[in-house]
Amino acid sequence: MTAPSVSLRHELLDLLACPDDGTSLNGWDGITEQGFLTCGGCGRAYPVIDGLPRLLPQAMEEAPPSIGGGGGHEFAQKRQEMAARDAQVAMYDSNLPLRLFSLPEIPLTLHYLWLEPDVLMLEGGCGTGRMTAAFAARVRGLICIDFSAASLQAARAKLSPELAAKVLFVQADLCHLPLLSDAFDRVGSFQVLEHLPTADARERAVAELTRVLQARARGGRLALSAYRWGPPLSWGAQKEGHHEGGIPFFRSTWTELSRLVAPHIAVEQHTCALLYHYLLWGRKV
Ligand SMILES: C[S@@+](CC[C@H](N)C(=O)[O-])C[C@H]1O[C@@H](n2cnc3c(N)ncnc32)[C@H](O)[C@@H]1O
Numbered sequence: 001m002t003a004p005s006v007s008l009r010h011e012l013l014d015l016l017a018c019p020d021d022g023t024s025l026n027g028w029d030g031i032t033e034q035g036f037l038t039c040g041g042c043g044r045a046y047p048v049i050d051g052l053p054r055l056l057p058q059a060m061e062e063a064p065p066s067i068g069g070g071g072g073h074e075f076a077q078k079r080q081e082m083a084a085r086d087a088q089v090a091m092y093d094s095n096l097p098l099r100l101f102s103l104p105e106i107p108l109t110l111h112y113l114w115l116e117p118d119v120l121m122l123e124g125g126c127g128t129g130r131m132t133a134a135f136a137a138r139v140r141g142l143i144c145i146d147f148s149a150a151s152l153q154a155a156r157a158k159l160s161p162e163l164a165a166k167v168l169f170v171q172a173d174l175c176h177l178p179l180l181s182d183a184f185d186r187v188g189s190f191q192v193l194e195h196l197p198t199a200d201a202r203e204r205a206v207a208e209l210t211r212v213l214q215a216r217a218r219g220g221r222l223a224l225s226a227y228r229w230g231p232p233l234s235w236g237a238q239k240e241g242h243h244e245g246g247i248p249f250f251r252s253t254w255t256e257l258s259r260l261v262a263p264h265i266a267v268e269q270h271t272c273a274l275l276y277h278y279l280l281w282g283r284k285v
């Protein structure tokens with residue numbers, strides 16, 4: 001790894017924090033594949049396994065997966081989805097309708113994010129990296145979080161060495177981001193919010209994504225997308241339910257989505273031009 005990417009690696013590492021108490025973490029060099037990051041507050045040692053810091057909140061580590069794909073405690077439902085996402089990596093990557101949808105979706109998303117070569121970005125819920133290379137190519141540094149370790153490994157494997165040197169992948173929960181506040185010039189989260197299992201969890205995810213975003217005065221800009229509820233998708237479809245493997249979903253009307261984000265995001269623009277989802281960009285309130 002070249003000298004500039006080592007210093008970027010340290011810059012990205014310095015943005016990590018304990019998901020339970022927000023204290024800085026020390027230990028791992030950001031380069032070796034195995035290690036530990038230890039919290040200076042609670043003392044918990046978070047493992048780094050195969051290059052991925054595992055920064056899940058304690059309560060999530062302890063929750064059993066919910067049985068039967070539905071209901072149960074929020075963390076149990078998340079554990080259920082984590083297991084399903086781990087198992088469905090190959091299926092997600094070979095989903096032809098999603099690949100076709102990506103053709104207009106990724107340029108539109110890039111337009112809303114307005115990436116620039118000097119920015120630091122967070123991708124919340126990067127999945128298998130469908131969009132990650134497009135982001136990494138346009139920014140100075142990128143942290144990608146997801147709670148599916150197998151998805152993160154798939155995303156990492158898709159990057160060229162040059163792009164991989166700019167990106168830190170971290171296993172984390174969107175509702176308990178292991179990141180310092182006001183740290184990122186850009187925050188993006190695409191096709192993730194609709195999978196948070198409760199209204200309360202969706203609200204906390206938006207609160208967390210905006211907590212780590214730079215203020216409006218410092219140029220912070222956030223873009224996100226979520227499943228849309230409205231014609232023609234509402235004809236014969238389900239507003240909420242579970243996909244295969246117990247993955248929860250919730251389709252929002254614009255009124256529901258704008259109410260959800262309003263306490264945290266001043267929306268500048270939104271579109272449902274691609275029908276399937278709403279895409280919006282805005283600033284921290
Ligand atoms: C439909 S995929 C979208 C992935 C990627 N953004 C894309 O557009 O292809 C949703 C992703 O969100 C992740 N996810 C869902 N809930 C999460 C949570 N609470 N914390 C972290 N990741 C979560 C899932 O593991 C999955 O990878």
Ligand SMILES: [Zn+2]
Nearest residue numbers: 018021039042
């Ligand atoms: Zn701690």
